[in-house]
Amino acid sequence: MTHPVPPPAPRLTRAALDHGPLELAPRLLGLMLVHESDAGRVAVRLTEVEAYAGEGEDPGSHAFRGRTPRTSVMFGSPGHLYVYFTYGMHWCANVVCGPDGTAGAVLLRAGTIVDGTELARSRRAGSTRGRQPLADRDLARGPARLTTALGLDGAANGVDLCDPAGRVWLAPAPAPRAAPPAVVIRRGPRVGVSGPGGDAGRYPWRFWLDGEPTVSPYRPGVRRVRR
DNA sequence: GCTGCGATTGACT
DNA sequence: GTCAATCGCAGCT
Numbered sequence: 001m002t003h004p005v006p007p008p009a010p011r012l013t014r015a016a017l018d019h020g021p022l023e024l025a026p027r028l029l030g031l032m033l034v035h036e037s038d039a040g041r042v043a044v045r046l047t048e049v050e051a052y053a054g055e056g057e058d059p060g061s062h063a064f065r066g067r068t069p070r071t072s073v074m075f076g077s078p079g080h081l082y083v084y085f086t087y088g089m090h091w092c093a094n095v096v097c098g099p100d101g102t103a104g105a106v107l108l109r110a111g112t113i114v115d116g117t118e119l120a121r122s123r124r125a126g127s128t129r130g131r132q133p134l135a136d137r138d139l140a141r142g143p144a145r146l147t148t149a150l151g152l153d154g155a156a157n158g159v160d161l162c163d164p165a166g167r168v169w170l171a172p173a174p175a176p177r178a179a180p181p182a183v184v185i186r187r188g189p190r191v192g193v194s195g196p197g198g199d200a201g202r203y204p205w206r207f208w209l210d211g212e213p214t215v216s217p218y219r220p221g222v223r224r225v226r227r
Numbered sequence: 228g229c230t231g232c233g234a235t236t237g238a239c240t
Numbered sequence: 241g242t243c244a245a246t247c248g249c250a251g252c253t
Contacts, residue, residue, distance in 0.1 A: 050234070060234070062249095070249060087235050088246025094234085107234055144235055192234055221234085 011169035014079040014162040017097055021051035021104040024097045026185050026207045028106055032114060032171040033093075035150045042116035042150050043171070044140050046108060048208040048215045050190045052094070054103030060190060060197020063103030073158045074103040081168060083147070083157040090144035091153045095161065095170070109191070109206070110214045111140045113149060114174070120149035141214045184210035194221030 012031070017024060026049075034043040052061040054074070062084065063071045073082045074096055082094040082105050098104030113120045113136065120139045140146040147153070152168070159168050187207045189200030197203055198221040208215045 052234075062234080065250080068250070084234085085248065086233055088233090088248075090235050092234060109234085142235070190234070194233085197234090219235095 017079045025049045025051040025106045030173040036167045040119045042120045043114050044111035045114045046111045047212040048110035050107040051205040052105050060193040074105050079162040081159045091147045092143040093147045109143045113139050137213045186210050
């Protein structure tokens with residue numbers, strides 16, 4: 001008995017991702033990030049992203065002070081994932097962009113689950129100790145939540161999103177059944193960035209889909225006070 | 228080697 | 241609204 005071979009999952013090519021962070025960020029909105037693991041597949045439609053530029057030009061970027069072991073992926077070729085660990089417990093995922101040798105990335109801040117909702121919920125429930133029932137809109141609302149829902153962590157750092165055999169990829173937005181709704185993209189200051197990089201006037205580098213319930217409320221960066 | 232702190236989240240007042 | 245959790249990175253001595 002033969003099994004039908006499923007068609008290859010559509011995924012974005014490297015050329016489609018080969019832009020600077022400010023050009024790529026709004027283009028990522030509405031696309032799907034998919035992770036297929038042994039546990040199953042989760043797909044997230046991206047609703048909120050932030051652009052981070054490179055060495056010496058963006059004080060909010062990890063790459064501002066130059067290449068380090070942690071940020072080397074950001075300096076690599078576009079279309080790879082940059083996943084970093086923060087606050088001692090959270091993973092956040094970026095899409096690397098811009099030409100090889102320059103640092104640029106787009107942080108994936110939020111999305112809505114469009115496939116694998118139950119798997120995403122079980123992953124998120126594990127991280128919240130199951131104390132609160134999780135609404136669908138909260139499953140991938142926030143960069144660390146999105147990463148958790150997709151099942152991504154440090155093992156995904158450096159993964160090539162454009163590898164046809166890869167298990168993490170970006171897919172085009174699903175075709176609307178009827179007339180496409182008017183999509184309004186908004187932009188504003190980045191969330192949680194302290195110091196000059198949080199300057200709302202100079203760095204309005206957060207992009208989101210207007211009206212999406214998964215988008216973060218704005219929170220300025222805070223400098224912790226020593227005690 | 229030592230120290231400060233972060234592209235966050237969830238719990239709590 | 242406030243605050244703690246928790247640890248790797250990067251800057252400094």
